[in-house]
Amino acid sequence: MSVTAAKGFTAAGVAAGIKENGNPDLALVVNTGPRRAAAGVFTSNRVKAAPVLWSEQVLKSGELTAVVLNSGGANACTGPKGFQDTHATAEKAAEVLGIGAGEVAVCSTGLIGVLLPMDKLLPGVERAAGQLSEHGGEKAAIAIKTTDTVHKTSVVSKDGWTVGGMAKGAGMLAPGLATMLVVLTTDADLDGATLDKALRAATRVTFDRVDSDGCMSTNDTVLLLASGASGVTPEYDAFAEAVRAVCDDLGQQLVRDAEGASKDIKVEVVNAATEDDAVEVGRSIARNNLLKCAIHGEDPNWGRVLSAIGTTKAAFEPDRLNVAINGVWVCKNGGVGEDREKVDMRYREVHIVADLAAGTETATIWTNDLTADYVHENSAYSS
Amino acid sequence: MSVTAAKGFTAAGVAAGIKENGNPDLALVVNTGPRRAAAGVFTSNRVKAAPVLWSEQVLKSGELTAVVLNSGGANACTGPKGFQDTHATAEKAAEVLGIGAGEVAVCSTGLIGVLLPMDKLLPGVERAAGQLSEHGGEKAAIAIKTTDTVHKTSVVSKDGWTVGGMAKGAGMLAPGLATMLVVLTTDADLDGATLDKALRAATRVTFDRVDSDGCMSTNDTVLLLASGASGVTPEYDAFAEAVRAVCDDLGQQLVRDAEGASKDIKVEVVNAATEDDAVEVGRSIARNNLLKCAIHGEDPNWGRVLSAIGTTKAAFEPDRLNVAINGVWVCKNGGVGEDREKVDMRYREVHIVADLAAGTETATIWTNDLTADYVHENSAYSS
Incomplete structure (x- = not known):
């Protein structure tokens, strides 16, 4: 149509x-x-x-x-x-x-x-x-x-x-x-x-x-x-x-349909002070190559999420941050939360929630994992 | 010592x-x-x-x-x-x-x-x-x-x-x-x-x-x-x-010694209006995943360099930008320059020069290519 x-x-x-x-x-x-x-x-x-x-x-x-x-x-x-x-x-x-x-x-x-x-x-x-x-x-x-x-x-x-x-x-x-x-x-x-x-x-x-x-x-x-x-x-x-x-x-x-991707990642930032903060944090998480590799390896590596949040200017206190991956709050108050073994990452869609505990605004950024196929498809091996 | x-x-x-x-x-x-x-x-x-x-x-x-x-x-x-x-x-x-x-x-x-x-x-x-x-x-x-x-x-x-x-x-x-x-x-x-x-x-x-x-x-x-x-x-x-x-x-x-890297990339930004501009442009180029994949594939893809420059706030006019890769000015005045076939990329070190034609300041950023090995080493395949 x-x-x-x-x-x-x-x-x-x-x-x-x-x-x-x-x-x-x-x-x-x-x-x-x-x-x-x-x-x-x-x-x-x-x-x-x-x-x-x-x-x-x-x-x-x-x-x-x-x-x-x-x-x-x-x-x-x-x-x-x-x-x-x-x-x-x-x-x-x-x-x-x-x-x-x-x-x-x-x-x-x-x-x-x-x-x-x-x-x-x-x-x-x-x-x-x-x-x-x-x-x-x-x-x-x-x-x-x-x-x-x-x-x-x-x-x-x-x-x-x-x-x-x-x-x-x-x-x-x-x-x-x-x-x-x-x-x-x-x-x-x-x-x-x-x-x-x-x-x-x-x-x-x-x-x-x-x-x-x-x-x-x-x-x-x-x-x-x-x-x-x-x-x-x-x-x-x-x-x-x-x-x-x-x-x-x-x-x-x-x-x-993203090239080479094996996971679609929904990065949802909640309780931000402003919508701009939520977007900035979501984008920083979505662009973190180390995290994107971890998601590809089905590794619920919340430390890389915190590390990405830490590079932004958004309003937050490091020891109040919470992160959920596929429904499991693996990071609570900036430290270890629920058992990461509980996180099921077998499916194509991965849902990350970053709770800034700084307000009521929210934004969602969509991205993909970083894969060897991405590298291959974008390397234009000239041979 | x-x-x-x-x-x-x-x-x-x-x-x-x-x-x-x-x-x-x-x-x-x-x-x-x-x-x-x-x-x-x-x-x-x-x-x-x-x-x-x-x-x-x-x-x-x-x-x-x-x-x-x-x-x-x-x-x-x-x-x-x-x-x-x-x-x-x-x-x-x-x-x-x-x-x-x-x-x-x-x-x-x-x-x-x-x-x-x-x-x-x-x-x-x-x-x-x-x-x-x-x-x-x-x-x-x-x-x-x-x-x-x-x-x-x-x-x-x-x-x-x-x-x-x-x-x-x-x-x-x-x-x-x-x-x-x-x-x-x-x-x-x-x-x-x-x-x-x-x-x-x-x-x-x-x-x-x-x-x-x-x-x-x-x-x-x-x-x-x-x-x-x-x-x-x-x-x-x-x-x-x-x-x-x-x-x-x-x-x-x-x-x-960067993990998984096969190329060391020297990004030299010249003729910038300020040193901050030069650093911002250098960093933008150094962080462009598509360019890093292209370098891995030994593809002198200057379009990705221009695309990365274009996302910055630095002072420049798009139709005055010049880019050299390993000494060959593949982009002149924002368009096609010397023959890209002349670029020899067989060696580990790759030298990119981005000429902003906007001043006299310069900065050099060092980075690596993006490889399948990087993805493998950072995916923590849990098996």
Whole structure:
């Protein structure tokens, strides 16, 4: 269902020849209206790929008619020529769709530092435009895969309106690749400002809290397009909740497909003085390589959790910290708690609770274990 | 030579039975004077082990007569009982040496969250005191090893005075272990304040810039003791340079012995606006798991270097960044530079230069690659 679950959208996915293996690598999503409201959230990396710089600009209008996405090349760190290529891609889509280039967002994913094969990409845009369909959502989702083992889609429908979407990304773990691209669509009748508010609220507590390996991409893009085709203007809270639910579902799918991972780790920080404290502590735990190795070895090593908490600026007293792993409070008051032998770590999901005993705020960060497979997949053994 | 290279020091190393495998695990270093000046630098982790809390206190006097060090247990996250154990260790050393407990620093390294076997440790202190010798420096260096494959010592001698030392630590990479302990000794005739100044200046540009896996220990301790036995008071600059040289040598030895590592990576940041910028960028590059995997695979993946730079707050323009790997400028002006095929990465040492083109400051951070062996050694496969 993907990006065509909501009314007022068509999509296509084709093999343009950008990927040498002949797999699908170019997707097109078109808003057929009546509305063209849109919002976007982009990587906070200061080294931004050309398509990110372009799409940030065109989105300032609060409107979009089409999105061109390619896998097989990130078009990042490619200088002025890279930006010209993104511009040419938007121009081509505008030409074949009979719109302006300023209505077209561009997303790219793949290797950093390599120019795109424009002689293949531009004909691909034309071919995709010829295959646009109200049932094209799944093909579009497949065409944006890089090292993803599965394509990722999600849909929530409520009283006469729908939010759907597609995502690509294997955690943040792709080998040499820029990572997360997400396009969400809705047929709700809402303006760009409302979309922007709902999208920022949703990504803040979903995609922003997925942290597989702490490596921030140059290309991350999350777009939300509204066609208004349902004729329904939902209450803001209901709409925001639907956007959050779709983002949460897609974010979970990214974690579950993280390269080389054998465990999905839910790091829940509770009783923090502020939400920022909870996020900082959760991220510090989620990025601790020693802990991630221990979890891989099914070792409930709470000392590494405390060591990670200790590197943060969050409010806490070391001798009041408590840590539970899979329901067993292995650390109480900063010291030895329940018997660690009680912790059952055989399953893929691991749940760590860090109790800061400093307030009432909470946050959850999702990450993965660190495995030899991660190293292998990201070492690009050149032989 | 180690901690007994300088005149006015004795040392010993014994197997107290703290380690189950019977290896040496307890060291004692004693300053026989005439001076007892001392300084120390400790982990900035807010979760500090009991021996760190104790040693920080006793060092406030600017004097120390003895240091007891044990491997086989970090005495971290062990609550009030852990602190009592550290206190009892200092009391025992004071008793057998005929001094006060407030003249004794304590250092521990090993598993976090486990109480020390005091019934073995205290007799061990007594036995070590009986074996103190002016030639005991090497035995002491051996007794503080955990997963270190070699013991680490260094000595610099100048005009009638000497700075020597020992270190333990396998990068920051030890499995479940707290990591770096260093004891430096000198027979220079200097007061505690001068030692403190020289030690802080040295650690800031040596141990503080070794970052194998970004995981900060609960037990890191670097001590510098001066006996004054040479009768020489060197010029400050000459002394500070000798301390820096010994710290640099020991720091390099830590990097070369990092667990599971196959590459030693020198990250040199040049043309930064400030030294802080250079350190922040160097650390960000050194902690990027994707880059560390790429280096392991001998892949000169400069896109991951740029991506890491982009996550910092340092002053730079993305399109002015340059990156060299092993002397080849693979990235120029934020884009593709020289042919990456020219980069020879067959050797253990890898040299990355990141040119921020934003000023004249520089800093170097040392790290290692991320390998499957690192994962294996830190996963504690419990079977």
